[in-house]
Amino acid sequence: MRLFDGQRAWVVQRISALLLLVLAVLALPFASPLDFSAWRAFAGGVLGGPLIALLFGALCAHAWVGLRDIVLDYIQPRGLRLAVLSLIAVVLLGVLVRVLLSLAAAALST
Amino acid sequence: MDRHPRRLPVFLKLAQIRFPIGAIASIAHRVSGVLLFIALPVVAVLLDTSLRDEAGFASVRDLISSPLAVVAAGVLVWALVHHVLAGIRHLLMDVGIGGELERARASARLVLIAAPALAVFLLFWGLS
Numbered sequence: 311m312r313l314f315d316g317q318r319a320w321v322v323q324r325i326s327a328l329l330l331l332v333l334a335v336l337a338l339p340f341a342s343p344l345d346f347s348a349w350r351a352f353a354g355g356v357l358g359g360p361l362i363a364l365l366f367g368a369l370c371a372h373a374w375v376g377l378r379d380i381v382l383d384y385i386q387p388r389g390l391r392l393a394v395l396s397l398i399a400v401v402l403l404g405v406l407v408r409v410l411l412s413l414a415a416a417a418l419s420t
Numbered sequence: 421m422d423r424h425p426r427r428l429p430v431f432l433k434l435a436q437i438r439f440p441i442g443a444i445a446s447i448a449h450r451v452s453g454v455l456l457f458i459a460l461p462v463v464a465v466l467l468d469t470s471l472r473d474e475a476g477f478a479s480v481r482d483l484i485s486s487p488l489a490v491v492a493a494g495v496l497v498w499a500l501v502h503h504v505l506a507g508i509r510h511l512l513m514d515v516g517i518g519g520e521l522e523r524a525r526a527s528a529r530l531v532l533i534a535a536p537a538l539a540v541f542l543l544f545w546g547l548s
Contacts, residue, residue, distance in 0.1 A: 324514065327507050334504070346470075346477035353471050366464075373460065376453045398457075405464045412468040 354416030452499035
């Protein structure tokens with residue numbers, strides 16, 4: 311099953327890890343208190359929006375591979391394994407959709 | 421899932437399993453990853469609320485500076501720092517740095533000590 315392919319998962323995990331590291335390092339100098347309008351202008355802007363979307367995209371891909379590894383290691387019954395993996399996928403997709411909707415709303419309101 | 425023709429070896433006598441320092445760093449990497457996953461939906465909701473309007477922004481700002489949130493943030497900051505440091509350790513090993521037993525043990529010890537220390541520092545830095 312492609313879903314459980316090991317090598318591709320390994321590559322996705324490493325690339326997303328590097329991406330998250332780079333984004334975290336880029337974000338550090340800006341870790342200062344903002345006011346609301348500056349924050350929404352950033353998140354709704356042409357730079358901030360795609361960067362935050364990329365951050366959460368990489369985060370969800372990374373979390374999927376890591377949690378999948380943990381589930382495959384510790385949960386053996388096939389039904390339970392599928393149920394837990396499905397739950398994780400739903401949560402991650404929900405997070406991604408929610409963030410994209412928030413960013414779109416912020417972009418439309420600025 | 422069942423692509424392996426033979427049963428995989430399983431050894432789960434918990435009292436007999438030894439936990440060398442590398443295993444502790446590794447299991448903490450997993451635990452911290454799971455903690456960060458649990459926090460992820462909360463972070464997504466906080467992001468949404470903070471972008472919604474002025475009142476939402478203020479409520480998120482107040483929430484993340486409340487005493488209870490500081491404890492939760494402490495755990496999550498440790499999880500984040502440990503996960504990043506242990507992750508960098510793994511990435512370095514991927515490219516062939518620090519894979520030898522002695523250096524791997526030393527870096528595992530370094531990650532386990534540096535993560536809580538850095539977390540405490542970041543927490544106080546964030547509060548001040």
